[in-house]
């Protein structure tokens with residue numbers, strides 16, 4: 001799967017006292033009617049329980065210049081991941097990161113166990129996008145789009 005190039009997202013969820021968020025490339029569109037997307041969420045982190053408790057999550061699609069955010073949300077301690085970020089809030093309450101290429105605000109529609117991950121299916125309640133280039137991930141490295 002390292003040879004399967006993908007976009008890069010940060011999946012976020014409302015949680016007290018601070019939100020949760022993690023870098024995720026295991027993201028795909030599933031259904032148009034209703035509009036469903038899926039995210040593979042690891043079972044050993046704190047994000048899964050926060051998404052379940054909130055009943056909602058946001059998929060923040062990273063732009064080419066957001067590699068540092070991808071690294072931060074993959075490795076930093078949970079307490080520092082959101083530091084100095086001016087967050088927006090989706091209709092579900094899920095945090096929206098600044099400067100992203102697009103975002104999808106989702107309510108949990110269903111979930112399925114999948115080994116050491118859970119396939120989390122979200123119903124899209126709101127979304128937006130802006131012009132720009134995507135951050136891509138291929139064979140363990142970040143890169144940009146060259147058409």
Ligand SMILES: Cc1cc2nc3c(=O)[nH]c(=O)nc-3n(C[C@H](O)[C@H](O)[C@H](O)COP(=O)(O)O)c2cc1C
Nearest residue numbers: 022023024025026040041042045046047073074137
């Ligand atoms: C490019 C990239 C893609 C990733 N994709 C996923 C993913 O789809 N699902 C997942 O659970 N973790 C993924 N990870 C790993 C998580 O970002 C990482 O384990 C994070 O620390 C989990 O946060 P948590 O412990 O707060 O849940 C990815 C990491 C990177 C660098």
